Amino acid sequence: MLGDGAAETEGRRVVEFHVPIIDISPYVEGADAAARAAVARQVDEAASTVGFMQIRGHGIARPVLDEFAAALDEFFALAPATKESYRTAVEFNRGYSPPKSESLSLSLGVASATRMNDFFEAFNIGTTTSDYPGLDLPARAGYADNVWPAELPGFRPRVQRYYAEAARVAGTLTTVFADALDLPPGYFESFTDHSLNVLRMNNYALPPGSVDLDGDLKGMGEHTDYGIVTVLWADQVPGLQVLGADGRWHDVQPADEALLVNLGDVMARWTNERWLSTLHRVMPPIVDGTIERRRSAAFFHDGNFDAVIETLPSCVGAGSKYPPITVSEHVQAKLAGSRALQPNTNAHREAARVLSARD
Numbered sequence: 001m002l003g004d005g006a007a008e009t010e011g012r013r014v015v016e017f018h019v020p021i022i023d024i025s026p027y028v029e030g031a032d033a034a035a036r037a038a039v040a041r042q043v044d045e046a047a048s049t050v051g052f053m054q055i056r057g058h059g060i061a062r063p064v065l066d067e068f069a070a071a072l073d074e075f076f077a078l079a080p081a082t083k084e085s086y087r088t089a090v091e092f093n094r095g096y097s098p099p100k101s102e103s104l105s106l107s108l109g110v111a112s113a114t115r116m117n118d119f120f121e122a123f124n125i126g127t128t129t130s131d132y133p134g135l136d137l138p139a140r141a142g143y144a145d146n147v148w149p150a151e152l153p154g155f156r157p158r159v160q161r162y163y164a165e166a167a168r169v170a171g172t173l174t175t176v177f178a179d180a181l182d183l184p185p186g187y188f189e190s191f192t193d194h195s196l197n198v199l200r201m202n203n204y205a206l207p208p209g210s211v212d213l214d215g216d217l218k219g220m221g222e223h224t225d226y227g228i229v230t231v232l233w234a235d236q237v238p239g240l241q242v243l244g245a246d247g248r249w250h251d252v253q254p255a256d257e258a259l260l261v262n263l264g265d266v267m268a269r270w271t272n273e274r275w276l277s278t279l280h281r282v283m284p285p286i287v288d289g290t291i292e293r294r295r296s297a298a299f300f301h302d303g304n305f306d307a308v309i310e311t312l313p314s315c316v317g318a319g320s321k322y323p324p325i326t327v328s329e330h331v332q333a334k335l336a337g338s339r340a341l342q343p344n345t346n347a348h349r350e351a352a353r354v355l356s357a358r359d
């Protein structure tokens, strides 16, 4: 029996849109099996119905988050020409991305009317070849060197501190996922022991009066994240919208002390869409006719570049919806869309969902 407000569409329960808050401290603190199992059940429910959740009890100390936010402010306050000097070649997802230099909807092969209407600016860091000296990982497959702003000596240690914490939380989440999917403990370790990770720090800000709010302007175009799981820190300012199973966009803001978590395409492929790689976007947060500044930082845990992703045996059911693919092949196709503006022709399932969304 389905409860009030629930219905069934194509075999999937459609529940009223809600991003649940889940306390993951039983996993962070190593509590007993029963407490962990209760967390895994909540994660399975959220992953199967919305693909987004909020986590508390993640163990990231308040000062680490505050220092990280302060570092982000310092970087984005630099002069435009200084920030520009930290751009890297488009094939490397590193350094500075100025406003309107990327188009996230092209990562799905969906062209927007003006193409370049994503006004976010970003600074990216990620896993590098030198993090795994024994493995000889290819820079071109996503392990490019980081760049750091020389003007701000305090930026690097504060960002790296948060990055390490976000990586720890992502690792804990994959432990929860193995339990939630009834897989052997540590199942995902061999797919993530030299994981492509990227931290994208986003700044959504345009000087008052500098914009024509023509309805096509977006903070960040609609997209699904590419990898296994994303840990998202965000200001409590409106802007983020998530596509619900009802085909409508819903506003989402993090609760106090919570981080948002959403699943990416690799997880949807592994689970044959038992779990969702949910579409989301950022609309301009307009307050009193002006765009209100908003910051976020997405930590993408994508998996080893050479990991082959094929449907988990427990999720094959009536047949796989996706052929096997390596993490690198998938991520590079998506990045070619968003950063090099070559529409991704291999994302039919997600593109169809964007085009059918009711605004």
Ligand SMILES: O=C(O)CCC(=O)C(=O)O
Pocket (backbone or CB within 6 Å): 200, 202, 220, 225, 232, 234, 240, 280, 281, 282, 295, 296, 297, 298
């Ligand atoms: O700014 C946000 O809340 C979302 C950012 C996002 O979706 C991304 O960086 O992939």
Ligand SMILES: [Fe+2]
Pocket (backbone or CB within 6 Å): 223, 224, 225, 280, 298
């Ligand atoms: Fe995203």
